[in-house]
Amino acid sequence: MQAAAHPLPLPHQARKQRADGAEARGQLLLAALRLFAEKGFAKTSIRDIAQAAGANVAAIRYYFGDKAGLYRTVFTEALGTPLCDDVARYQAVHLSLRQALEALMADFLAPMKQSELAQQLTRLNFREMLEPTGLWAEQIDSGVFPAHTALVEVLRRHLSIPQADDDVHRLAFSIHGLAMQMFVTRDAIEAVRPQLIATPQAIDLWAARLADFAEAMVVAEQARRQPRALEKKTQA
The missing domain is CATH 1.10.10.60 (Homeodomain-like)
Incomplete structure (x- = not known):
């Protein structure tokens, strides 16, 4: 045979x-x-x-x-886990505000632990924005929009308001911006204070600090809303 x-x-x-x-x-x-x-x-x-x-x-x-x-x-693929896939880690109803913000920041900063990869990813995103092929628009629809919507819902719930208004959306964009600026200003950070992002542990610490800052922003928004809430109760 x-x-x-x-x-x-x-x-x-x-x-x-x-x-x-x-x-x-x-x-x-x-x-x-x-x-x-x-x-x-x-x-x-x-x-x-x-x-x-x-x-x-x-x-x-x-x-x-x-x-x-x-x-x-x-x-x-190079972006890692899509933003919309990370939503479940911080949107769960049983999470406290602190737990939700910690999960959000940890996931967002995870790519920075791969130093060169993170820089190239940032450059690729800027390239796509400046010389669009259509993929950034798709990324907004499939990743950015669901992630933003999820964070808005988390904030709405912890602010105890029935419906998200423009200020809640402003707050959500600002919280995401805390993490995004680390990618945008990475070169400046390395020039001024390189130890802040030199190791995975340093990045984990920064993620924890960003959760602190984000939580303070939510508390400030809550305080800003309290006079209006009291005014409504008085008028009722």
Whole structure:
């Protein structure tokens, strides 16, 4: 009986092939992230990416289809867990305000523990805003909007108001802004006070401090609303 021309790999061979494939795909994603962040989508070629990753163009087509498919994968996968997937960690009704804010800040700052990756992600996002391909608009719809809506609901609940108004939305944007500024001003932080973000422990401490600041903002908003609440009760 004639042997098969392409015998099935042994189990350990199959595992090695899967591991090699995952590593090759990962190398392509990292190379693409760096080049897309530095040069933008239009000025980056798939040949440049393949060369930087030590792969061939056929590998990009195999894993991602084309340059647009690779860019979309970089933009979505490199960001880590989508913002909307983190919502459950801080939206749960049983959480105190402090617990919700701690979970929010810890999740938001987690990418900063990968120093170079965090910088490239920030640059990629700015590139996409300045030279839009449509993915940032999708990210707003699929990630930013659900995350913002979830935080608004958390704040509404802890402020004990029946419906979120413009000030609650302002507060939610401001709280998210506390964490976002760390990505935007990372270079300045490293120049002025590098130890503040030098280690994962330092970033965890900063996340805890941001939870402190955010909680103080909520308390200030609550105090601002109290005179109005008392006035309404008096008028009633």
